[in-house]
Amino acid sequence: MRTVLRGGTVVSMDPAVGDLPRGDVLIEDGRIAAVAGDLGAADAEIVDAVGKIVLPGFVDTHRHTWQTAFRGIGADWTFEQYRAGMHGTLRPRYRPEDVYLGNLLGRIEAVNSGVTTMLDWFHCSDTAENADAAIEALQEAPGHSIFCYGAGLGGESDIGPEIRRVRAELPGEQMMLGLRGPQLTTMDTTAADIALARKLGLRVSVHVHATLGWPEGHCPVDGMRERGLLDERTTFVHANGIPDEEVAMLADAGCSVSISPDVEAKMGFGWPETGRMLAAGIRPSLSIDDCASAGGDMFAAMRTACAIQRGLDGALGARDFLEFATVDGARACGREARTGSITVGKDADLLLLDAEDPAIFPVNNPAGTILAAGHPGLVDSVFIAGRAVKRGGRLLGPDLAALSARLLESRDRIAADAGIALDGSWMPA
Structure with missing residues (x-):
């Protein structure tokens, strides 16, 4: 139950720990027990981290995972084409x-x-069977997963019975409520949905951006503020194009924001709002959104967000974006006490990146190198609550060949039923 990651370059994301050019991390009972330049002899399993960067695991605060089978099909889609095609x-x-x-x-x-x-x-x-299947998959897969139940894409239906059914099966920290929100339904329904979430002890997440249009002649954030629906348990996804005064409302209420830079830039939402949020006092988080339109890794999301923001105003640096992808993501999910940094007492959610890969060697500035040139192929090892789920560049456990074959059968059946091509030539009307 004791493991030491020995001799790696530690990028802790904890100001009290800092970065260690050569450091050890002790894992005990799934938690980080010590971080130091040299922990000396230890009665523990030793993992050689020499030539590796030790980093806290990434936190993705918004992904529509069910769309995986149609990866890349929407690379050229607008937002309206995505809605027509995928939904x-x-x-x-x-x-x-x-x-x-x-x-x-x-x-x-x-x-x-x-x-x-x-x-x-x-x-x-x-x-309900779709929801149960999604939860079953998340529970079988490695990693900490939060099921954000988006019950309905609009309308005024009563989602209470279904949300209560699922909540009875999932701990609060493993579930959130995905709101229909004031741009897809009425403010009364939004208020009722949030009241339900509060009663059940659930955080909420809601999509808001200018591409959806503003209902009833006013902006949705202001309408929620007027109803007393904004607080630190609410995450706004995207938030592109909302007025400065509404950004200030989010900051005053302690809300969090999830930014999906690749999808937002490609689908015409507007520039990712990292700089505006940070200037208002909001620490944004990052997310992938959907793999039908964008890549599924946090390295790419960080790099896109950084390139756009620096192109706009030259502001923010590499460490800002690493924070968005780790500690700030953990905070947006209500898990800042458990993950997001290499801090004693937190879960040992850790990555070892290959610092000797030609793509990043030599590593002179670890944070800058991860941001500028990081990619999934560098991920040598992944530990979740101290348990290795990937070692030596290989996932441990799942029969990927069998699962992949089943996913292809699923994809082909859906595509045939819909009468669509998978080569990128199909453009939804």
């Missing part, structure tokens, strides 16, 4: 088995690239 054409053809395979392979992909904590924003909830 109008493909989603109605999903069966529970399809949801299960998408969530399982998607979560495995995420952990393979270093995402140790992930919020699954699930909006393929057409049936």
Whole structure:
């Protein structure tokens, strides 16, 4: 139950610990027990981390994991084409088995690239069986997973019975409520959904951005503020284009924001709002969103966000974006006491990156190198609560060949049923 990661370059993301050019990390009973330049002899399993960067696991605060089978199909889609293609054409053809395979392979992909904590924003909830299949997959896959139940994509239906059913099966820290929100339903329904979440002890997440349009002639954040619906338990996804006064409202209420830089830039939401949020006092988090349109790794998300922000105003540095992807993501999920940094007492959610790979060697500035040139192929090892789930560049446990074959069968059936091509030539109307 004791393991020492010995001799690596430690990028702790904890100001009290700092970065260690050569350091040891002691794991005991799944938690970080000590971090030092040299812990000396220890009665523990030794993991040689020489030539590795030791980093806290990434936290993805918003991913529609069920869409994994259609990776890349929406690379050229606008947001409206995504809505028409993924939700109008493909989603109605999903069966529970399809949801299960998408969530399982998607979560495995995420952990393979270093995402140790992930919020699954699930909006393929057409049936209770779909939701159960999504949860089953998350529980089978390695990693800390939060099931964010997006019960319904609009309308005024009563989601209470279904949310209560699932909440009875999941601990609060493993579940959130994905709001329909004031841009897809009425403010009364939004208020009722938040009241339900508060009663059940659930945090909430809601999509808001200018591409959806502002209902009833006013902005949605202000409407929520007027109803007293903003607080530190609320995460706003995207938030592109909201007025400065509404950004200030989020900051005053202690809300968090999840930014998906690749999807936002590609689909026309507007520039990712990292700089505006930080200037207002909000520490944003980062997320992938959907792999039909964007890559599934946090290295790419950090790099896109950084390149755009520095192109806009030259502000923010590499460590800011590493913080967004680790400690700030943990805070947005209500898990800042458990993960996001290499801090004594936190879960041992740790990555070993190959610092001798030609893509990043020599590593002169670890944080800058991870931001500028990091990629999933560098992830040598992944530890989740002290348990190794990837070592030597290979995932431990899952039969990927068998699962991949099943996912292809699922994808082909859905595509055939929808009558669409998978080569990028299909553009939804």
